[in-house]
Amino acid sequence: MFISKEEFKQAFIEKLQTLFGQSLDESSINDKYTALSTLLRETISKRWYETNRQYRVSKEKQVYYFSMEFLLGRLLGSNLFNLDLTKVCQQGLNELGIDLADMEAVEHDAGLGNGGLGRLAACFLDSMASLQLPGHGTGIRYRHGMFEQKIIDGYQIELPDNWLRDGYVWETRKADRAVTVKFGGSVRLEEQAGRLAAIHENYEPVLAVPYDVPIVGANCNSVNTLRLWSAENNYFDFSSFSKGDFLKAVEKKYSLEATSQILYPDDNYPEGRTLRLKQQYFFVSAGLQSIVRRYKRTHGSKPADLAKIHKKIAIHINDTHPALAVSELMRILMDEEGLGWDEAWTATWQTISYTNHTILPEALEKWPVELVETLLPRMYMIIREINERFCAALWEKYPGDWERIRDMAIISDGYVHMAHLAVVGSHSVNGVAEVHSNILKTEVLASFHQFYPHRFNNKTNGVTHRRWLAKANPELAALISESIGEGWLAHPGELSNLHRYAHDPAFQASIRAVKQANKERLARYIKDKMCLTVDINSIFDVQVKRIHAYKRQTLNALHILDLYNRIKENPGLDIEPRTFIFAGKAATGYYLAKRIIKFINTLAQVINNDPAIGGKIKVVFLENYSVSLAELIIPAADVSEQISTASREASGTGNMKFMMNGAVTVGTLDGANIEISQEVGGENIVIFGLTADEVLNYYKYGGYNVLDEYHGNSRIKTVVDQIVSGFLPASPDEFDSIHHSLLRTNDEYFVLKDFIPYAAAQEKINALYREQPRWQAMAVNNIAFSGRFASDRTVSEYAIGIWRVKPVVIREA
Numbered sequence: 163m164f165i166s167k168e169e170f171k172q173a174f175i176e177k178l179q180t181l182f183g184q185s186l187d188e189s190s191i192n193d194k195y196t197a198l199s200t201l202l203r204e205t206i207s208k209r210w211y212e213t214n215r216q217y218r219v220s221k222e223k224q225v226y227y228f229s230m231e232f233l234l235g236r237l238l239g240s241n242l243f244n245l246d247l248t249k250v251c252q253q254g255l256n257e258l259g260i261d262l263a264d265m266e267a268v269e270h271d272a273g274l275g276n277g278g279l280g281r282l283a284a285c286f287l288d289s290m291a292s293l294q295l296p297g298h299g300t301g302i303r304y305r306h307g308m309f310e311q312k313i314i315d316g317y318q319i320e321l322p323d324n325w326l327r328d329g330y331v332w333e334t335r336k337a338d339r340a341v342t343v344k345f346g347g348s349v350r351l352e353e354q355a356g357r358l359a360a361i362h363e364n365y366e367p368v369l370a371v372p373y374d375v376p377i378v379g380a381n382c383n384s385v386n387t388l389r390l391w392s393a394e395n396n397y398f399d400f401s402s403f404s405k406g407d408f409l410k411a412v413e414k415k416y417s418l419e420a421t422s423q424i425l426y427p428d429d430n431y432p433e434g435r436t437l438r439l440k441q442q443y444f445f446v447s448a449g450l451q452s453i454v455r456r457y458k459r460t461h462g463s464k465p466a467d468l469a470k471i472h473k474k475i476a477i478h479i480n481d482t483h484p485a486l487a488v489s490e491l492m493r494i495l496m497d498e499e500g501l502g503w504d505e506a507w508t509a510t511w512q513t514i515s516y517t518n519h520t521i522l523p524e525a526l527e528k529w530p531v532e533l534v535e536t537l538l539p540r541m542y543m544i545i546r547e548i549n550e551r552f553c554a555a556l557w558e559k560y561p562g563d564w565e566r567i568r569d570m571a572i573i574s575d576g577y578v579h580m581a582h583l584a585v586v587g588s589h590s591v592n593g594v595a596e597v598h599s600n601i602l603k604t605e606v607l608a609s610f611h612q613f614y615p616h617r618f619n620n621k622t623n624g625v626t627h628r629r630w631l632a633k634a635n636p637e638l639a640a641l642i643s644e645s646i647g648e649g650w651l652a653h654p655g656e657l658s659n660l661h662r663y664a665h666d667p668a669f670q671a672s673i674r675a676v677k678q679a680n681k682e683r684l685a686r687y688i689k690d691k692m693c694l695t696v697d698i699n700s701i702f703d704v705q706v707k708r709i710h711a712y713k714r715q716t717l718n719a720l721h722i723l724d725l726y727n728r729i730k731e732n733p734g735l736d737i738e739p740r741t742f743i744f745a746g747k748a749a750t751g752y753y754l755a756k757r758i759i760k761f762i763n764t765l766a767q768v769i770n771n772d773p774a775i776g777g778k779i780k781v782v783f784l785e786n787y788s789v790s791l792a793e794l795i796i797p798a799a800d801v802s803e804q805i806s807t808a809s810r811e812a813s814g815t816g817n818m819k820f821m822m823n824g825a826v827t828v829g830t831l832d833g834a835n836i837e838i839s840q841e842v843g844g845e846n847i848v849i850f851g852l853t854a855d856e857v858l859n860y861y862k863y864g865g866y867n868v869l870d871e872y873h874g875n876s877r878i879k880t881v882v883d884q885i886v887s888g889f890l891p892a893s894p895d896e897f898d899s900i901h902h903s904l905l906r907t908n909d910e911y912f913v914l915k916d917f918i919p920y921a922a923a924q925e926k927i928n929a930l931y932r933e934q935p936r937w938q939a940m941a942v943n944n945i946a947f948s949g950r951f952a953s954d955r956t957v958s959e960y961a962i963g964i965w966r967v968k969p970v971v972i973r974e975a
């Protein structure tokens with residue numbers, strides 16, 4: 163590996179020559195990117211091989227994190243960072259007249275996820291490797307990831323994400339590790355050698371080919387594996403081909419390969435398509451087959467060896483999307499490895515653990531029985547048996563309590579309830595923030611908690627501080643290290659040492675200068691992309707996340723409209739200038755969310771072009787929110803908007819990223835906001851609105867009438883009327899759905915109920931910002947107390963409390 167700048171330059175130039183036969187001057191930025199990444203891969207590959215070898219010989223327990231989504235973003239920068247090569251490369255490249263940042267920008271984001279859940283999985287991979295834990299990812303190699311969003315005339319337009327267009331240097335195709343996944347057909351049970359064998363016939367085989375991506379640990383030798391499965395097929399219909407029907411000859415091949423073609427762009431919004439269920443079984447089956455194969459090589463292949471699989475393997479399911487792991491592991495252990503039901507069951511539930519990420523009723527997965535039965539006949543048989551045995555156990559404990567048994571059954575009302583399968587089939591069930599875990603125990607899964615009290619626990623989310631602080635905000639990272647040393651990089655808890663600088667005027671000035679530079683960088687981007695000038699001395703007030711009714715972008719937008727009205731009424735209104743920045747994608751089929759985007763853009767059009775408001779406020783909607791765009795936006799934020807209806811946001815993770823970068827949160831007592839508030843202290847955060855208990859009470863017992871809010875306050879009435887009055891330049895019925903969601907369905911997310919408290923919270927932000935020393939102290943304290951929200955903390959809690967895995971220190975080869 164190159165350790166000096168000179169060695170690096172030489173290796174880089176050589177790589178350009180051997181790969182492309184080009185000199186530095188002749189090569190394009192893409193070629194330079196490929197040369198640098200390839201160089202890095204060679205370093206990584208050696209460690210990767212060693213890690214795998216040492217894992218094998220150590221025979222230590224391995225964890226597999228099963229997730230339908232891994233929202234990795236770009237890897238060049240994070241790999242350089244974790245290998246501690248950023249500086250050498252940067253300096254070397256500078257001397258060659260190249261900017262590392264330009265090269266990083268060449269990489270297509272791996273957008274293999276929707277939002278929170280997928281990005282969390284990516285943060286966990288980084289933390290597992292950096293904590294030297296033997297933990298790997300299992301997922302799908304989508305040919306098209308999250309769609310690219312364009313905003314045209316204020317509307318979201320979706321374009322396919324062709325992220326593999328230029329190849330993907332970080333992956334390795336492992337054709338020899340391919341496995342077959344069987345769909346459809348029929349299964350019969352037949353007595354063979356004294357036991358029942360399941361014979362699966364007339365199925366459709368899909369070949370699953372793994373592509374491995376190395377996950378590089380920071381400052382250690384560990385390189386773990388993210389294994390992404392791709393549906394491929396050698397099937398070729400020769401008879402059609404020879405008849406000259408070329409299209410038909412390839413049709414079947416493509417239909418089989420469709421399984422891994424697209425990521426469903428739905429986040430907390432149900433789209434119960436057959437193909438999605440197919441994707442779920444596809445990667446679960448392929449992943450488990452490959453894990454069991456490897457287990458047998460290391461730990462023996464007799465049934466008695468497999469009965470102990472939970473001692474050496476932990477499988478974690480990221481929400482219920484991989485919940486078929488329960489029945490599939492049963493199938494493998496029984497049908498392929500010859501275990502009896504009881505042995506297989508004990509091994510299965512002790513291997514699997516489950517995290518719930520949402521309590522929105524509509525987002526709890528359930529699949530129609532007929533669909534499961536036809537697409538996955540063997541799974542259905544096993545799930546039915548699990549259900550019968552589970553219901554029998556319930557009957558024993560609650561004899562005659564039919565209602566309870568029906569509520570808890572895995573199969574009921576014609577559906578397979580995936581959360582029930584996940585809870586019954588695992589030894590641990592966790593939520594992702596204290597309040598969320600409590601709601602699981604007392605509301606959503608209350609009866610399961612009563613039946614299995616020891617299974618339930620909380621693991622508050624975290625984010626990798628390496629990407630979201632060190633890499634995204636290098637100036638801030640340097641300032642922190644200058645002040646408290648570099649220990650925080652390995653031990654983010656040490657950030658708390660910054661607390662003592664909170665009121666130090668020199669430190670405050672430096673923090674402010676860093677923020678200012680980040681705001682300039684973002685302002686340049688906005689100018690480039692949208693030809694819009696924003697005032698870098700205004701408050702950058704940011705809400706970036708998926709667009710969803712419960713996240714209440716509408717509340718933010720209505721408050722902006724109210725502010726606009728007030729400035730129009732009183733042009734002298736004494737407020738700090740503010741730039742309201744939004745970004746986020748709407749699920750393709752989510753009509754209301756799409757209208758919210760149009761609404762924000764329409765507001766922007768009105769406000770940004772009204773000279774009468776003297777540039778006091780501006781509204782920006784940045785298109786195509788993604789991991790890499792988040793890395794640009796978050797370090798530039800002064801204010802972090804975390805304003806979901808209390809109880810609805812399981813945790814949130816953006817809230818943590820903003821905090822780490824010194825933004826002040828205006829938020830509800832929801833998800834991890836509550837713990838953020840406890841950690842940072844009430845004086846360093848602005849909290850408003852209903853509590854989770856109050857919201858849940860309204861849902862249960864009623865008592866909220868939106869018309870009381872609407873008629874009770876003229877500011878509220880004015881903005882609500884303006885949605886549909888023709889005040890905004892849009893077709894008359896453009897925003898009916900938003901109006902409807904407030905007044906016709908009794909404001910399900912309490913937007914109007916929280917409106918006045920929110921406006922008051924915003925006034926408080928305004929006043930605090932004007933007291934700069936006070937504001938800067940808040941910013942410093944937010945950074946100082948963000949250590950708890952590093953995913954290293956979260957992942958080590960999973961490792962100790964759920965997975966029971968220890969670090970394996972990889973020695974250099």
Ligand code: 26W
Binds near residue numbers: 481
């Ligand atoms: C029906 C399709 C569907 C349903 C739910 C697709 C995806 C989901 C995910 C579970 C939604 C999700 O991403 N949840 C988010 O998970 C984050 C990580 O734990 C939390 O921080 C967010 O609060 C939660 O909304």
